[in-house]
Amino acid sequence: MAVSRMAGLRVSALVAGAGLLLSACGGAKVGETTDAQASGGGQSGCGTFNLAVNPWVGYEANAAVIAHVAEKELGCKVVKKDLKEEVAWQGFGTGEVDAIVENWGHEDLKKKYIEEQKVAVELGETGNKGVIGWFVPPWMAEKYPDITDWKNLNKYADLFKTSESGGKGQLLDGDPSFVTNDEALVKNLKLDFKVVYAGSEAALITAFRQAEKQKTPLIGYFYDPQWFMSEVKLVKVNLPEWTEGCDADAAKVNCDYPVYDLDKIASKKFADSGSPAYELVKNFTWTNDDQNTVSKYISEDKMTAEQAAEKWVNDNPDKVKAWLPAAAG
Amino acid sequence: MAVPSLTEKSTPPAAAAGADDPPILDVRGLWKVFGPRADRVVGTPLAQLSRAELKHRTGCVAAVRDVSFSVRRGEVFVVMGLSGSGKSTLVRCLTRLVEPTAGEVRLDGEDVLACGERRLRELRRHRFGMVFQHFGLLPHRRVLDNVAYGLEIRGTKKDGRYERAREVLELVGLAGFEGSYPDQLSGGMQQRVGLARALAVDPEVLFFDEPFSALDPLIRREMQNEVIRLHREVGKTMIFITHDLSEALKLGDRILIMRDGALVQMGTPDQVVGAPADDYVRDFVSDVPRSDVLTLSWVMRDARPGEPLDGPELAPDTVIRDAARTVLSAGRPVKVVSGGALLGVVTTAEILEVIAGPDPGNPDSPGGESR
Amino acid sequence: MTAVPTTPATATAGAAAPGSAGGRRRLRGRYLAVLILAAWVLLSVVLKGRDTLALGGAELTPLHTRLNEGMDAIDAGRNSNPLFLYFINYIRLFLDESVTFVQALISQPSFGRPVPVVGWLGVTGVATAVALLYGNRKVAALTAAGFAAFGLLGLWEESMDTLALTLTAVVLSLAVGIPLGIWAGLSDRVNRVVTPVLDVMQTMPTFVYLAPLTLFFLIGPASATVATMVYATPPVIRITAHGIREIPVNTLEASTSLGSTPAQALRKVRLPLAKRTIIVGANQTIMAALSMATIAALIDAPGLGKTVLKALQTLDVGTAFNAGLAIVIMAIVLDRVTSAAGRRVEAERRAGRARGPRARRIEVGLVLAAAAVLVYLSHVYVWAAKFPGEARLGSYVKQGAGAASEWVQDTLVTYTDALKNLVTYGLLNPFQSLLAGSPWWLVALVVVALALLLAGRRAAIIAGVSLVLLVLLGLWHDSMVTLATTLVATLIVMVLGVVAGVWMGRSGRVDQVLRPVLDAGQTMPAFVYLVPILGLFGATRFTAIIAAVAFAAPVSIKLVAEAVRGVSPTAVEAATAGGSSTWQLISKVQLPMARAGITLAASQGLIYVLSMVVIGGLVGAGALGYDVVAGFSQYPLRGKGLAAGLAIVVLGIMLDRIMRAAAQRAAARPASQ
Numbered sequence A: 001m002a003v004s005r006m007a008g009l010r011v012s013a014l015v016a017g018a019g020l021l022l023s024a025c026g027g028a029k030v031g032e033t034t035d036a037q038a039s040g041g042g043q044s045g046c047g048t049f050n051l052a053v054n055p056w057v058g059y060e061a062n063a064a065v066i067a068h069v070a071e072k073e074l075g076c077k078v079v080k081k082d083l084k085e086e087v088a089w090q091g092f093g094t095g096e097v098d099a100i101v102e103n104w105g106h107e108d109l110k111k112k113y114i115e116e117q118k119v120a121v122e123l124g125e126t127g128n129k130g131v132i133g134w135f136v137p138p139w140m141a142e143k144y145p146d147i148t149d150w151k152n153l154n155k156y157a158d159l160f161k162t163s164e165s166g167g168k169g170q171l172l173d174g175d176p177s178f179v180t181n182d183e184a185l186v187k188n189l190k191l192d193f194k195v196v197y198a199g200s201e202a203a204l205i206t207a208f209r210q211a212e213k214q215k216t217p218l219i220g221y222f223y224d225p226q227w228f229m230s231e232v233k234l235v236k237v238n239l240p241e242w243t244e245g246c247d248a249d250a251a252k253v254n255c256d257y258p259v260y261d262l263d264k265i266a267s268k269k270f271a272d273s274g275s276p277a278y279e280l281v282k283n284f285t286w287t288n289d290d291q292n293t294v295s296k297y298i299s300e301d302k303m304t305a306e307q308a309a310e311k312w313v314n315d316n317p318d319k320v321k322a323w324l325p326a327a328a329g
Numbered sequence B: 001m002a003v004p005s006l007t008e009k010s011t012p013p014a015a016a017a018g019a020d021d022p023p024i025l026d027v028r029g030l031w032k033v034f035g036p037r038a039d040r041v042v043g044t045p046l047a048q049l050s051r052a053e054l055k056h057r058t059g060c061v062a063a064v065r066d067v068s069f070s071v072r073r074g075e076v077f078v079v080m081g082l083s084g085s086g087k088s089t090l091v092r093c094l095t096r097l098v099e100p101t102a103g104e105v106r107l108d109g110e111d112v113l114a115c116g117e118r119r120l121r122e123l124r125r126h127r128f129g130m131v132f133q134h135f136g137l138l139p140h141r142r143v144l145d146n147v148a149y150g151l152e153i154r155g156t157k158k159d160g161r162y163e164r165a166r167e168v169l170e171l172v173g174l175a176g177f178e179g180s181y182p183d184q185l186s187g188g189m190q191q192r193v194g195l196a197r198a199l200a201v202d203p204e205v206l207f208f209d210e211p212f213s214a215l216d217p218l219i220r221r222e223m224q225n226e227v228i229r230l231h232r233e234v235g236k237t238m239i240f241i242t243h244d245l246s247e248a249l250k251l252g253d254r255i256l257i258m259r260d261g262a263l264v265q266m267g268t269p270d271q272v273v274g275a276p277a278d279d280y281v282r283d284f285v286s287d288v289p290r291s292d293v294l295t296l297s298w299v300m301r302d303a304r305p306g307e308p309l310d311g312p313e314l315a316p317d318t319v320i321r322d323a324a325r326t327v328l329s330a331g332r333p334v335k336v337v338s339g340g341a342l343l344g345v346v347t348t349a350e351i352l353e354v355i356a357g358p359d360p361g362n363p364d365s366p367g368g369e370s371r
Numbered sequence C: 001m002t003a004v005p006t007t008p009a010t011a012t013a014g015a016a017a018p019g020s021a022g023g024r025r026r027l028r029g030r031y032l033a034v035l036i037l038a039a040w041v042l043l044s045v046v047l048k049g050r051d052t053l054a055l056g057g058a059e060l061t062p063l064h065t066r067l068n069e070g071m072d073a074i075d076a077g078r079n080s081n082p083l084f085l086y087f088i089n090y091i092r093l094f095l096d097e098s099v100t101f102v103q104a105l106i107s108q109p110s111f112g113r114p115v116p117v118v119g120w121l122g123v124t125g126v127a128t129a130v131a132l133l134y135g136n137r138k139v140a141a142l143t144a145a146g147f148a149a150f151g152l153l154g155l156w157e158e159s160m161d162t163l164a165l166t167l168t169a170v171v172l173s174l175a176v177g178i179p180l181g182i183w184a185g186l187s188d189r190v191n192r193v194v195t196p197v198l199d200v201m202q203t204m205p206t207f208v209y210l211a212p213l214t215l216f217f218l219i220g221p222a223s224a225t226v227a228t229m230v231y232a233t234p235p236v237i238r239i240t241a242h243g244i245r246e247i248p249v250n251t252l253e254a255s256t257s258l259g260s261t262p263a264q265a266l267r268k269v270r271l272p273l274a275k276r277t278i279i280v281g282a283n284q285t286i287m288a289a290l291s292m293a294t295i296a297a298l299i300d301a302p303g304l305g306k307t308v309l310k311a312l313q314t315l316d317v318g319t320a321f322n323a324g325l326a327i328v329i330m331a332i333v334l335d336r337v338t339s340a341a342g343r344r345v346e347a348e349r350r351a352g353r354a355r356g357p358r359a360r361r362i363e364v365g366l367v368l369a370a371a372a373v374l375v376y377l378s379h380v381y382v383w384a385a386k387f388p389g390e391a392r393l394g395s396y397v398k399q400g401a402g403a404a405s406e407w408v409q410d411t412l413v414t415y416t417d418a419l420k421n422l423v424t425y426g427l428l429n430p431f432q433s434l435l436a437g438s439p440w441w442l443v444a445l446v447v448v449a450l451a452l453l454l455a456g457r458r459a460a461i462i463a464g465v466s467l468v469l470l471v472l473l474g475l476w477h478d479s480m481v482t483l484a485t486t487l488v489a490t491l492i493v494m495v496l497g498v499v500a501g502v503w504m505g506r507s508g509r510v511d512q513v514l515r516p517v518l519d520a521g522q523t524m525p526a527f528v529y530l531v532p533i534l535g536l537f538g539a540t541r542f543t544a545i546i547a548a549v550a551f552a553a554p555v556s557i558k559l560v561a562e563a564v565r566g567v568s569p570t571a572v573e574a575a576t577a578g579g580s581s582t583w584q585l586i587s588k589v590q591l592p593m594a595r596a597g598i599t600l601a602a603s604q605g606l607i608y609v610l611s612m613v614v615i616g617g618l619v620g621a622g623a624l625g626y627d628v629v630a631g632f633s634q635y636p637l638r639g640k641g642l643a644a645g646l647a648i649v650v651l652g653i654m655l656d657r658i659m660r661a662a663a664q665r666a667a668a669r670p671a672s673q
């Protein structure tokens, strides 16, 4: 694997270099082009940095920027691994993942890998605030202004009936990656709704996109930061405010989701390695706006993650400088 | 009117050695029962049931029921019967392609059923050969390789087995087709390949399971002649299965007739035709031109007093058809003579009776019962 | 549970029974079945909502918790069991090295070079040469065009990664599967043991074992290879066993009568004669392996699957379609080449010595030399190593597909919504409320009774045990919801299968047009078209049904077409001569005579629909599919996910056995009716 990852970079170098040569003379030989990447590119001492990439664009933005800086500034060999969260955490145990750079809660996994197995450590917040809750498309919030108060939801339940909801209003739940309390919430708040599982982020986004376009009613579980928010700014429905401990018992929840401080996790081995990349991940913080900018480059402007990261890094040299380890900076 | 009994029969099988020689193949009380718990049938009262009854009671099929016979060296022994009567099963039991349920099979005195895997394979490789109704050729091999197959699996070197295979192909008249594949040959040619394959290993006993029934009549006749020729040339013992009576009569030294798995009659062709053991056999042989099969010994009668005895002489094993011209043109009784002794006489009346059917006024004649 | 036609029991038993008594018994059976159904409907209204054993999305039963703990225990014991670990470790190393080696050859920079050992020209050349030598000129041209398309779509490297992984997995699957298949073909006992294991391997959703797999084989090619092999090996085992078993007895007997040992019979008779069937098995294995490309990407398997998944994150249908198209092209190329190779085995034999071995040797030499030159060029020169050009075609495809998807979603949504509501309210909801809304014991009773009536005692026992298992797994309600969706989807698949299959079977032209479309439906990763169908039908069970139908209908259509084509021409001729109209010909001759094939199409359709349950979970089908998906994503739900996977397996085996027994029973009926 290590070989193949490194290769990806070399190939991109080759495209740039060889492309030029090719236009000049058709018979260029392999190896005649000097491989800029292999020789230059910062100091060594970083080695390989295994970065998990969880499957959502916001995470990819974090990962791309960190990878870009690690490669360009620290000379690391970054190996990105596309993994779902649970598999990524598992990777701490097997030594195949060094860091996760946007973690949403996951108290259970923290308990298992940090407290019990002691193979991972927390590296602090990313600076992003994760908001989870129930959202409606903007046209609904405009047409029914009081819908954003949960107390009025039953009044509108009829609007949300679908073929799936068995005569009740439909509450579209989402990506199975997130633990939701929605079934308990509906019950405990005595709402005339039925939770329907969309099953994937793609399904959820498509549903909201169509709801806004076709002006059809929809209420569902969503979250922010999320690239789709910059396409359609969903409006959050206010549930009873979250207070410490109100969600302690999953069956008795009757309050909103807390605001998550998204954080970073690293493997214990990585933390002890003294790698400059470790310092980088530890220091990394940015705002929701920063992440949304990079996400937008990727999702709407169709840049590759690398291009997007490069653009953002070039535009924000000061922020980047603050993340670099003392020695490298 | 004397109908010769089996013991009186004076004509020994044409090619067979003396009847007193030990048989090459001896089968005693052979049973084959297919079905669940087939071993619980033989030796119990169930064994007495008819085939249908047994099937109904136990779900078992008694394909071969208590069959005994022996085959002499050099003999062509024909097994016949209607479809489903158990012929194939019987012959497969002899080489244990089908494992018999009970009984005894001895090859030159050796108990075939007691052989171990290895010994059985030895027997099959060196002493048995078999030709099948549906040829069973290997479609992915050339004719030459098909014929050499038996030698190949017993470990003969390539040169040796090809040489032998060519020899045998020559023998069956297929020289020049060595490189063809089976599906490029006609049915008759394919069966010649099957025959060559069986002959290639130079077996002592050849088994034929309805080898020609898939062939058209012309080719069938040709192949039958081929077998007769081969038998004359190589003199092998042959056990030949057919449900075609004329084939049986043409080839067989002796014929065994089966019905529902059991033996109903065994004897020479003229015995079977001339003295059917029961209605089943009678039905079976009713279509045969009797004059082609029966010999003078079947129709001769004692000379009546005063009859002229100066007519031509014929041997008792002369087939009636061959004797007809002589008898009809003689104008007086023809003497049937063996070793100088007068056995009886034959006149036009007896010959006509066989050829044209019985005289309605004389139901006592040999062909009297047939329709 | 594969494409091996199972010969229906012959009619001997039925023929023995007096016709009239059998007829009466059958009539009574039908009458009883209707009665049972009516009673069920009545009782379900009365008892609605009682004892339905519903379980909330995040709720767990003690069993699920225990499964979770069990998986944790395995996880924890992983490091303390050195023997186990060494063994697995060596396998993992071997797999990793194998894939990496092939990657180094064709897809990834290696040996200090900025490009793989063999560039696009060389790979295309070798692939074309192989197609030419083992297939024919036509598939060779197809191969060359297909490989060029990977480059033109801008996906050369990704395609080669997928090819590397697929080929490695296929080679290993065949290395394991063919010997096992031979063994199962020779021994009834082995066959009996192997069959249920293969059933489980094929119906257990990949999502269930994907995460645990990475514990043992770590993240990367090894895990992806194993996951692929689990799914791809069963077809070759089954089909090889079938081929070995189906050798004509005549031929075998002849060989035995000459004194061949079992080993000789295997080597010289069975294997050569089964060769063609084994190649069909290999073909199926290749297709199955390729269909895992996307799912394997969930654990970082390199290649086109990754591109699809990444695109899905931003709902970029164009990019996903582009990559999906490359997968389809690869599948079609591999399918056509292996099929042609299979036919060639036959043709070569028939041709006999028409062309001498010398001519062949010269041809092989020339082709190999040409390929070697291309390999050399691609090794040395940049233009032959790295696919030139800017992948214009790829960007057109992306834009086109993206625009098409958008247009379809915007303009068709009102009609599709109506269609969805029609099917859901008219068929799916009533059916689901019958299955999932009545008490579990009532449903179980009805199913067992029907199985007994239609399929016999054995099937009834299997049904009973299966249903009890579903209750024990704690997922009764979800299972019934999934069952309802599955059966409706299978019904649609069969309607399509019979209509399109007959059409295709009767006309070569239709076949030619339809076949590539069906191939695409079968091999295009569902992830590619999820977004447009979600746009059209919303996150609903109906969307899941559409996805399942898109995947399963092609198989059924092809099988029905095959069966219709297989109806003896004499029968068709006789009927035509008798003055039948086209419709009479179809309904009175071709369909009845193709019954065995149609039954097979139904059972295959069902299995394929079941294998889409998890994808259904991703688009709003909820129930078992969602349980599995959630189990893959959420740590606390792992145990429940595993239970749901088992429930899918149980459903699959139950339906398969009932259907097969019922079909056998139907086939055993006297034909006079």
Ligand SMILES: Nc1ncnc2c1ncn2[C@@H]1O[C@H](COP(=O)(O)OP(=O)(O)OP(=O)(O)O)[C@@H](O)[C@H]1O
Pocket (backbone or CB within 6 Å): B034, B035, B061, B062, B063, B081, B082, B083, B084, B085, B086, B087, B088, B089, B090, B243
């Ligand atoms: N393997 C088997 N299992 C069960 N029954 C069998 C088996 N082989 C043969 N039988 C039954 O044994 C009986 C005798 O069959 P066999 O093939 O020996 O008859 P046959 O005289 O050779 O008929 P044919 O002239 O049609 O070849 C038949 O009733 C057949 O159904």
Ligand SMILES: [Mg+2]
Pocket (backbone or CB within 6 Å): B087, B088, B089, B209, B210
């Ligand atoms: Mg027979």
